[in-house]
Amino acid sequence: MAPQPKLTFYTSVICPYAQRAAISLKEVGAEYEKVEIDLQNKPTWYKDVNPETKVPALTVDGYNIAESLVLVELVNDLFPEKKLLPDNALKRAQIRFFVEYWSSKVNPQQWKLLGARDDKEGRQTAYNDINAALARINELLLEQSQEGPYFLGQEYSIADINVAPFAYRLKLLVAHFFKDEVELIHFAKYPRVKEFLAGITERDSFKATIANEELFAQAYEKAIERIAAAKK
Template identity: 45%
Template sequence: MSYPHSETKPTLYNAVICPYAQRAVIALNESGVPYEKVDIDLSNKPAWYPQVNPEGKVPALRLNDGRILIESLLIVEYISETYPQLKLMPADNFEKYQVRLFIEYMSNKVTPHVYGIIRAKDAEQKEQTYQKLMDGLKFVNGKFTEFSTSSTGPYVLGDRFSVADIACIPFIDRMDAVFMLIGSKRFSELEGLERLKAWADACHARKSIAPSRCDLDVLVERYKAFR
């Protein structure tokens, strides 16, 4: 069985609701390289998709020569290394460590609680998970001064947009959908997160990120199914 792909440019297998797939979209948009996008319905995956990724996950990136990349962070790093002129990954080894550490903080302190709120079994568990999320956001907010080498730049590394920004912003993008489901304040209305909100605003202003975002109503409807 064949599967859809471009013969002349990379093909990204994407799902607009998936934050991990959004990472790959942003990185490709930053590269400026033309690519074809094939949208995958994660609730009804096409029969041919295991040929692309036997694990059934998105994103997957088919290169021009037919080789296929999987796992979002590995795809983002591949793009950053293939197009070093973008400087998405710092040349300095310590700064590379900082990029990966910031992603680790977001992955451990924030991401699990975003989806934990949706899957909470009762009001008490939901409130506990919400508090863990708030604590995680405040923790990450406080880390910007440690990672930024510029006092004025808005990104994780100050004035340099990097893999850290690409990897983390998709999860902030899904906050409002979660908060709408539980009747909480919007992300922009939360207090004590000024640096984090300034970072999100700067990311959203980039031409690579704006078209990668999923419509809020679509996210809300999909997350309702997780409850």
């Protein structure tokens, strides 16, 4: 077996994109140096790693690579025996479509909810969009397997890794700021969706890479302040 490349992982525990890469590294059992980046006070030297100064980034034997989706697939390619992506080309395409669908149809609604903290009608619009997306997500899950707990059924994959950080944060956001409206999102309406969300967030690699809820609450409060300031 070839020796593992030398890895340095630049991350922030609060960032969902960074958590994607962190989960993948945990899943394959990679050995790496971890460097936590303060997103509010990024070190000047970090521009040499990633000129855009975003996290995550990964140094592989001296080469710097960025962007979370790229890194998750890179980790799969570095540790192919772990099979985070199936060999079947169609399954790989379905996984990528699923991730893109969640990213484009569900993730933007988090920002809409944050911006509509004092706008009930605006929140309802976001809830409606989320519920429409969840109905389609349920169909996509059932197309793969009638039972979970993962996208591919019993097989854990990049689909689960790339969605989990965002699904968790959406549920946490609603539970923290809109407690009386939790039931307006149909997380539990579709058994396959419910099982999927539980499966991906109960995985050991997910639990090992998630921040505590207090940090998330603080981050959301700051985001709300920034949104409010931008509206003035």
